[in-house]
Amino acid sequence: MLLALGVVLLGGLVHGTFGVGFPLVSTPLLALMTDVKTAILLTLAANILVNGYSMLRGGDWAASLGRFWPIAVWMPLGAALGTLWLVAVDPNPFRLLLAATMVFYLTSHYFRDLDWSWIPRHPQASGAGFGIGAGVLGGTVNVGGPALMIYFLEMKVAPLVLVQAINLAFFVSKITQAATFAALGYLGLELLLWSLPLALVSLGGLRAGMALRERVPADRFRGWLRGLLWLMAGMLVVQFFLELSGG
Template structure:
């Protein structure tokens, strides 16, 4: 038997680690409707350069959100309700990516650290905050603008969007449908603009197609688990996810 080369072994371990991280992200996404980039991106960033980690999530993020948005139906209702949020998120995402395109690595890290601190604060507020229907008209666009800035810097739009939708007190199926629509329509311009400015390339996008396999494995497992959860347990798991992510983001 030929000895295993050290480099080949390292690559094999790396592939298994990436596979496991994406299955875990898919499991959380299938169960709670959120968490794929929030869980996987910090984990992959420990193994790969941050831009490559972002690129590897392109296809899993797009297709998982498309699936859950279609599965939830009533797309027109979601588009009407969150139209202002989506428009502001779109504009802010393009502006943030454009303004940070020439940042040095050090400057990008500083900006990312600021985003992380803001995200943690929003998680803490979102756990107890409640948005009334009368406040939704102006708060939705505001949340969309902040989410767009966070997307342009790090792709991590989840913290503020999760906190906002939790504050709306949505039913679990409505929550998953709404967050999937927002993620899907926010991800297309975000990833397209990042590719335009060279944050990552077609190599990462092609590799992200391979990431669909572990993503769908986790997604199906999570979907089966979700139907066994009550509304109370569902919200507790979401709050637990926010708490765990806040710790992960701070330590990252």
């Protein structure tokens, strides 16, 4: 329990600093002590609390929640499908697929003919695709944030809008995932007793990370996001091969 509290505290700190990242940190570290499905179940309450608090922080919701709410409609569909997939098959290969997508995006400037302008040209269609894809990835490996980060970085939204919109989408999708797990009989009193203290500690880390983020200029923040995407891709590849080898 002490190790788990330390993990969610670190996850909250990362999420508060970057606006995303709690499941990326908490899921693989907790999975070292349990397994991926148990790690996701233990952090469901913390994810909902962290996403909800981050979504409501900062005000000016019309610019973010009012504009990008359709993504939060598509995310639950993907989350429900991903959760059903999680309990039926091995979700490990999705880590490698997600990492490959992120690296492709981050290195796209090396390809002259590559054009990402279709995302802002077709915001609704691309938002639906990224929303469902992120929901499936969130439901299977609990790491769907990078997919939405790619979308919002190409939409060139302000940092506050990016953070609020992503957290709205994941707040709704995590509630959907919790309802799906409950319908499948995976939620119980014992899990609740474990997850509530983890949720409260994650909130403390989140607030500390938010205090750090407010001192960072917007351009530097976007640079940090790209760096975080590289870090996420590397961690996902390592997690894939560790799981593949039984490590």
